[in-house]
Amino acid sequence: MLDDYLKANLASxxxxxxxHLSSDLYDVAGFKAGGTSLSEIELGELGPFVHEGTRLxxxxxxxxxDTLSWARRGAVVTGVDFSGEGIRAARALADDVGLSARATFVQSDVEHLPDRLSGTFDVVFVSWGALxxxxxxxxxADVVAHFLHPGGILYIAEFHPYAFLVADDATPDSLRVGYPYFMYGVPQRFDEDGDYADPDARMEHTVTFEWLHGFAEIIDPLLRRGLRLDFLHELPFTVPGLPFIFLEKDVAGMLRVRGRHDDFPLTFTLKMTRERR
Ligand SMILES: C[S@@+](CC[C@H](N)C(=O)[O-])C[C@H]1O[C@@H](n2cnc3c(N)ncnc32)[C@H](O)[C@@H]1O
Structure with missing residues (x-):
């Protein structure tokens, strides 16, 4: 049974x-023309571990x-999302670009995925605004460990928890805290029109529930399930998509804090390996 938080988030x-399918941010036309939606960050850090036939x-x-971008590099991919609209669009896109033979899409919330999908994987991939x-x-963490075979890799490229702490009206000169870091399992309720891909969009489903997770909350459950930390990186830039007014694009098209390009963490990435024993 979907709880009320999940139901609201799913509708949104x-x-x-x-x-998003028609947005400039996602640039589906560019992908159909042969491009990738993956940034230099994931390509540089996870790319070397994704080969022909890697099960991701x-x-x-x-x-x-992003799932199909990994398939285009040779991976055999399974994408999971609780949104039926998302999964339908993913299957259609896979057909469109001739990747459906190496791409499976499963509609499921993360929590119940072990009831709906069998097998294990070489790589579990999580990115940008998922957690x-x-x-x-x-x-x-149970689900991640369940789907990784021994020696398999978890790779995360995510917005830095610090970026979500800053108040909505913050400026680069006053990056004051507007949100709690410790949420004790209770979500923040938002009721906002617009969308990160189109701030002027008028949406019907405006209420969402979101949880900020600190580093310990993310990493500790994984360590306790036998994953070894290979690296944890923090970067002062991130991919386009965060709608905060204190950010601007740099020459490479990445978002940084206006006027303070190297001061403020906006991304973290990590790689963990499931121990073989
Ligand atoms: C920001 S997007 C994922 C990031 C991805 N890199 C992108 O932008 O295309 C967040 C995704 O999480 C999905 N989602 C949210 N809660 C979920 C849940 N409990 N189980 C499965 N999917 C969920 C949403 O449907 C959405 O597709």
Missing amino acids: WDEAVAL LHLQCHFGL IWLGDLERW
């Missing part, structure tokens, strides 16, 4: 799919653009 994500599980894949939608990272 189902509605966002059509908007993408949790919270949205409409499959804030999950209230229970203990359960999430």
Whole structure:
């Protein structure tokens, strides 16, 4: 049974799919023309571990653009998302670009995925704005460990928790804290029009529930399930998509804090390996 938080979030994500498919941010036309939606960050850090035939599980894949970008590099991919609209669009996109033979898409919330998908994977991939939608990272860590065979890799490229602490009206000169770091499992309720891909969009489903997770909350459950930390990186830039007014694009098209390009963490990435014993 979907709880009320999940139901609200699902309605919002189902509605966002059509908007994102036609947005400049996601650039589906560029992908169809042969491009990749993956940034230099994931390509540089995870790319060397993804080869022809690598079995990759993408949790919270949205409409499959990043999933299919890994398939285009040779991976055999499974994308998972709770949004039926997202999964339908992902399957259609896979057909469109001739990748459906190496791409499977499963509609499921993360928590119940072991009931709906069998097998294990070489890589579990999680990226950009996925973790804030999950209230229970203990359960999430169970799912990650369940799907990784011994020696398999978890790779995360995510917005830095610090970026979500800053108040909505903050400026680069006053980056004051507007949100709590410790949430004790209770989500923040938002009721906002617009969308990160189109701030002027008028949405029907405006209420969402989101959880900020600190580093310990993310990493500790994974360590306790036998994953070894290979690296943890913090970067002062991130991919386009965060709608905060204190950010601007740098010459490479990455977002940084206006006027303080190297001062403020906006991304973290990590790689963990499931121990062989
Ligand atoms: C920001 S997107 C994923 C990031 C991806 N890199 C992208 O932008 O295409 C977040 C995704 O999480 C999905 N999602 C949110 N809560 C979920 C849950 N509990 N189980 C599975 N999917 C969920 C949403 O449907 C959405 O597609």
